[in-house]
Amino acid sequence: MTPEEKPRQREEQAFVLDFLPNGYVFDTRPSHVKTPIIQALGKTSFMLLELVPKKGVFVQPHEAVYIGEGKREKIHHINGRLAPSKL
Template sequence: MGELEKNRSKKKYEEYAYVLDYLPYGRADDRRPIYQRKPIVQAVGEEFFTLLELTPKRNVNLSPHERVYIGKGERAKIDHVERRISYEELTSVAKSELPAVIEKIVEENEKKFVDFFNNAQPISTRLHQLKLIPGIGSKTMWNILEEREKKPFEDFKDLAERGKLHEPKKAVVSRIISELKGEDKYRLFTRPPTPEPSERQYQKKPAKGISG
């Protein structure tokens, strides 16, 4: 297990999320009268890229790309985490904002993702974690493995130059989006939309965060 996966497994809850779409009158397919609807926020978690539906507090304004606290402490703008959602449940606006938001998260946590390349391990005798990253074939994989033995990669630029991986940041973003769409059974950076049974107790409780 790579260092990134170890760090992710130690932390159970999302602490922060980025707003993808704010629906002040709820979902468009909600047939109830407007006065009965409640506002909804669609967001993506900062740590596990969990897709979430949040309920905001009264009289707050939220914008796409805004970072909001959703952890166990006092929240300024979010009342509670409603539930996890799948990629298919995202609005068209949320889907369009997702790539830019994920890229922002990856940029601001560059070392964590570079460490993945420094610590990635074989999944089986035939498949290595590195080969799950778009643009990495056998030749590039072996080059990365050889170069990291000489010296761990320091940043994406170093990874591109010594590892010979073209635009590593975009490759990571592409992989994350692919996982969120459910296009691959292996998950390197994300968690599935449905929580484990033991995690369900934390949903819809104002004082609790969402399980990663």
């Protein structure tokens, strides 16, 4: 198997590093358009991830959340990898 054919490794769980209930401070969009953001660290390969919680869900730092395939209790979707400059 060549590196191009290697399947992408997906995280099943992540640890919350920070929860931004009002989104990023530097986001110039109006506050009613901003979405809450969870900055997390993947449990298996330690990827920095940007997650969006379900409506009305609040998480605490150091909390483990499920982000794998199937039904997620607290996470609506995964925005993708998080740039270290956004921490």
